[in-house]
Amino acid sequence: MAYRHVALIGLGLIASSIAHAMRRAGMEARITGYARTEATRAEAARLRFAEVMPTAAEAVAGADLVILCTPVGAMGPIAAEIAPHLARGITVSDVGSVKREVIEAVAGRLPADVAFIPAHPVAGTEHSGPGAGFASLFDNRWCLLTPPPGTDPAKLAALRAFWEALGARVDEMDPDHHDLVLAVTSHVPHLIAYTVVGVADDLSRVTASEVVNYSAAGFRDFTRIAASDPTMWRDVFLSNKDATLEILGRFTEELFALQRAIRLGDGPHLHAYFTRTREIRRGIIEAGQDTPAPDFGRAGGAAGE
Numbered sequence: 093m094a095y096r097h098v099a100l101i102g103l104g105l106i107a108s109s110i111a112h113a114m115r116r117a118g119m120e121a122r123i124t125g126y127a128r129t130e131a132t133r134a135e136a137a138r139l140r141f142a143e144v145m146p147t148a149a150e151a152v153a154g155a156d157l158v159i160l161c162t163p164v165g166a167m168g169p170i171a172a173e174i175a176p177h178l179a180r181g182i183t184v185s186d187v188g189s190v191k192r193e194v195i196e197a198v199a200g201r202l203p204a205d206v207a208f209i210p211a212h213p214v215a216g217t218e219h220s221g222p223g224a225g226f227a228s229l230f231d232n233r234w235c236l237l238t239p240p241p242g243t244d245p246a247k248l249a250a251l252r253a254f255w256e257a258l259g260a261r262v263d264e265m266d267p268d269h270h271d272l273v274l275a276v277t278s279h280v281p282h283l284i285a286y287t288v289v290g291v292a293d294d295l296s297r298v299t300a301s302e303v304v305n306y307s308a309a310g311f312r313d314f315t316r317i318a319a320s321d322p323t324m325w326r327d328v329f330l331s332n333k334d335a336t337l338e339i340l341g342r343f344t345e346e347l348f349a350l351q352r353a354i355r356l357g358d359g360p361h362l363h364a365y366f367t368r369t370r371e372i373r374r375g376i377i378e379a380g381q382d383t384p385a386p387d388f389g390r391a392g393g394a395a396g397e
Contacts (some may be wrong), residue, residue, distance in 0.1 A: 102161035103127040108225025111141040113258040116227040126151035136222040141152040160186040165327035170195030191267035231259035275335035285317035
C-alpha cells in the first residue's frame with residue numbers, strides 16, 4: 093500500500109530528509125508539515141520540501157501516514173493535539189530514539205482505530221533544522237520498528253516498505269530491548285562526548301584555547317557528536333533514564349579497571365583490552381555502517397543517532 097498523503101510533525105533534519113528521500117524515490121504522495129516555531133515553518137516553506145501548515149491539525153488533515161519528528165518529550169502533547177483531526181484507520185509513527193516512553197506517552201492519546209507503529213531511523217548528523225536534511229541520510233542505515241502486539245500486518249508491511257524505499261534497512265525489535273541497545277550504541281556515547289568536551293572547555297580557559305587549536309582527531313570527533321541538538325538529547329536522556337544509567341554504571345566499572353591498569357603500569361591488560369575493542373570497529377565496517385577510508389575531516393557527519 094503506497095501512502096497518498098504523509099504529514100511530518102516537526103520539520104528538522106529527519107523530517108526534511110524523509111521528504112527529500114521520498115521525492116528521490118519517486119513517491120507522488122502529498123507531503124504536509126508543521127513545526128512549532130514560526131521561524132522553522134518559514135525556513136521549511138522557503139525550502140519547499142513540504143506544504144507547511146500553520147497548525148498541526150491542518151497538517152494531519154486527510155493524511156494516511158503521520159510521522160512525529162519532534163523531540164521525544166514533545167510527542168505526547170502533540171499526539172493529544174492532533175488526535176481529534178486524524179482520519180480513521182490511518183498509521184501514526186515517529187522517529188524518536190527512545191521507544192518505551194514514547195509508546196506510553198503517545199499510544200493512549202490516539203483514537204482506537206489509528207495504528208501507532210513506532211519507528212527509529214538510526215541515522216543523523218550533528219546538524220539540525222529544515223536546511224540540514226538530504227535525500228541519502230537513510231541509505232544503508234537501519235530503521236528499527238517496534239510494533240505493539242496486535243499490529244495490523246498490512247499496515248506494518250506498508251511502513252516497512254516506506255522506509256525501505258527511502259534507502260533504509262528495516263528490522264523489528266522489542267521496545268525495551270531497543271532502548272537498552274541504543275543506550276549502548278548511541279545514548280551513552282553521546283553523554284561521554286558531552287562530558288569530554290565539557291572537561292576540555294574548562295581546560296581551554298586555562299590554556300588560552302590550546303585545546304581547540306591543537307585538537308587531534310579523537311577530540312575533534314567528540315566535538316562533532318557534542319554539537320548535536322541539545323533539546324533532542326536532553327529529552328533522550330530523561331526518557332531513557334533506566335537504560336542509560338545501567339550502561340553508565342557498566343562504563344564506570346570499565347573505566348575504573350583501566351585507571352587501575354594505567355596506575356599499575358599493566359601494559360598486557362591495556363593491550364588485550366584495546367585489541368578486543370578494536371574488533372568492534374572492524375565489525376562496524378564489515379556490516380557496512382562505515383567506511384575504512386582514512387578520516388581526516390569527515391565530509392558528512394554521522395552524529396545524532
